[in-house]
Amino acid sequence: MAEAALATERPATAASAAPLLTVRGLEAWYGESHVLHGIDLDVRSGEVVTLLGRNGAGKTTTLKSIMGMLPKRKGSVVFEGKELMHLPARHIAKAGIAICPEERGVFASLSVQENLMLPPKVRDGGLSVPQIFELFPNLKERLSSQGTKLSGGEQQMLAIGRILRTGANLLLLDEPTEGLAPVIVQQIGHTIARLKKEGFTIVLVEQNFHFASSVADRHYIVEQGRTVDMIENSELDANMDKLHAYLGV
Amino acid sequence: MSVVAEPNTMRLPEERTTGAMPGYHIAIFALLLGLALIAPFFLYPVFLMKVMCFALFACALNLLLGFGGLLSFGHAAFFGGAAYVSAHAAKVWGLTPEVAIILGTLSGALLGLVIGSFAIRRQGIYFAMVTLAFAQMVYFAALQMPFTGGEDGIQNVPRGDLFGVISLNSDMSLYFMVLAIVFGGLLAIYRIIHSPFGQVLKAIRENEPRAISLGYRVNNYKLTVFVLSAALAGLAGATKAIVFQLASLTDVHWSMSGEAVLMTLIGGMGTVFGPLVGAAIIVTMQNYLASLGAWVTIIQGFIFVIAVLLFREGVVGLIAKRLRRPL
Known part of the structure; x- marks a missing residue:
């Protein structure tokens, strides 16, 4: 299928100035422990933004609390002009945000096809099933396989693929390259670039800095539950020392 | 395998190619139906009807436990509650058996709606405890309320005439009605x-x-x-009341809930056919070992221990694992 076939009615294809997602002073708790102390993010429509930081800095927690998956949180999360802070998680999903969790969450007792078709459509404009197969040809071969009988890479493709059908336009991807072979990492990189071209907005949590720099527009640095810095991808080279100081051991 | 091209029109995974009943499942259903059709000519029909009612009861529990992951320890409330309602409807109101059974089923669904709306707020052991607590309330209500007959239960329930036409006093005609109900219930569960x-x-x-x-x-x-499962448990209980012409405290006692869990686990939780096998094993033991008195319970416990130690997936679960096919 030609590249053009993927084109949908998605309006914005380039990063526009209006922020799609604005996060201010986001704090979150796991039980008694206070994990996020103040996350501020601006994500513009059509952008790919990464959250970089050491282990335990609060990157995954940030995604989870945007999605409303934590019991206690505070601050403000505005998506398409709508405050999400007081909505339950399923309404946040319906608003058009989809998360691909680190553990992938592929349902073991369902087949690839069932996993793919399970997420409810939240609005129009999602990719069609043939378009998803075009992105991930492996999935098409394994349609009737059980979710857990896939390789790690295929599971990751399935986990990403199934949220593309729903019509969500903001994708939160939590370490999509973790534990995958370099060739698969490359394929996921291509996919993210392709999704960006399609007009999807992506917030990516990444440990693999080289991978992040190959796909992202901007990088937020998360440290001890706070966003401490933001670096444009174009200014990355100039800021290498700073970045090493943040991320190095 | 072709996949539908237009996802925009669908909300749920409606258009699937994997949804059709696989050939070997059709074969098993056909085999079961075939066996059930000839069985009453060789075995005592009332015993077979008991097996079928309990099989449906266990399948109803398995729908909740095996597929919803919710362990209810209070399913006797729906089974026994529906038995009382259908017995009362048939005996006191003089309704035909099919109407009495439908009323019983509805009462199971209604009770399921009430109990379920409280219970689903909790998970795991707490869910089980909440369902058990409600079932105990139903038990004491059954003991105290005037229409249930207290310790006596409702006895001598007329089997009546099906649709007001076909007399069910013969075991054979009753048997085929029960078979139709239970088989229909199983197919409904399969579809769900x-x-x-x-x-x-x-x-x-x-x-x-x-x-x-x-x-x-x-x-x-x-x-x-939860409501679907309660309704199906109610269907089983209501049918049982007509078959045995009796609704009693045994039907709502907590040990009845335990029996359904036992049947489901012995047969294979989360399998389609497991609870049928589990129910057949347990009911057969109860019937043929009845002369041993209280020893039956001990033997049951022993078998349960063996099942947990040796084949935790249950009989059908074990076979399914060997065959590498869902059964």
Whole structure:
């Protein structure tokens, strides 16, 4: 299928100035422990933004609390002009945000096809099933396989693929390259670039800095539950020392 | 395998190619039906009807436990409650058996709606405890309320005439009515499990937070499956009351809930055919070992221990694992 076939009615294809997602002073708790102390993010429509930081800095927690998956949180999360802070998680999903969790969450007792078709459509404009197969040809071969009988890479493709059908336009991807072979990492990189071209907005949590720099527009640095810095991808080279100081051991 | 091209029109995984009943499942259903049709000519029909009623009861529990991941320890409330309602409807109101059974089933569903809407707010052991507590309330209500007959239960329930026409006093005609009800119930459960609704249930059972974050209102799904399960347990209980012409405290006692759990586990939790096998094993033991008195319970316990130690997946679960096919 030609590249053009993927084109949908998605309006914005380039990063526009209006922020799609604005996060201010986001704090979150796991039980008694206070994990996020103040996350501020601006994500513009059509952008790919990464959250970089050491282990335990609060990157995954940030995604989870945007999605409303934590019991206690505070601050403000505005998506398409709508405050999400007081909505339950399923309404946040319906608003058009989809998360691909680190553990992938592929349902073991369902087949690839069932996993793919399970997420409810939240609005129009999602990719069609043939378009998803075009992105991930492996999935098409394994349609009737059980979710857990896939390789790690295929599971990751399935986990990403199934949220593309729903019509969500903001994708939160939590370490999509973790534990995958370099060739698969490359394929996921291509996919993210392709999704960006399609007009999807992506917030990516990444440990693999080289991978992040190959796909992202901007990088937020998360440290001890706070966003401490933001670096444009174009200014990355100039800021290498700073970045090493943040991320190095 | 071709996949539908237009996802824009669908909300749920409705158009699937994997949803059709696989050939070997059709064969098993056909075999079961065939056996059930000839069995009453060789075995005592009332015993077979008992097996069938308990099989449906266990399958109803398995729908909730095996596919929804919710262990109810209070299913006797729906089974026994429906038995009382159908017995009362047939005996006091003089309704025909099919109407009495339908009323019993509805009472099971209604009770399921009430108990379920409280119970689904809790998970795991707490869910089991809440269902048990409510079932105990139903038990004491059954003991105290005037229409249940207290310790005596409702006895001598007339079997009546099916649709007001066919007399069910002969065991054979009653047998085929029960067979139709139970087989219909099983097919309904099979359909539920393999529907898009069933897939969402499995998803919730495996990873509830993920199902929520995909946008599902999981509590509605849990409540729906609870009510369906309660209604089917009610169908089993209501039918049982007509077959034995009796609704008694045994039907609502907590040990009845335990028996359903036992049948489900012995047969194979989360399998389609497991609870049938489990019910057949347990009821057969109760019937043929009845002369041993209280020893039956001890033997049952012993078998349960062996099952847990040696084949935790249950009889059918074990076979399915060997065959590498879902049964």
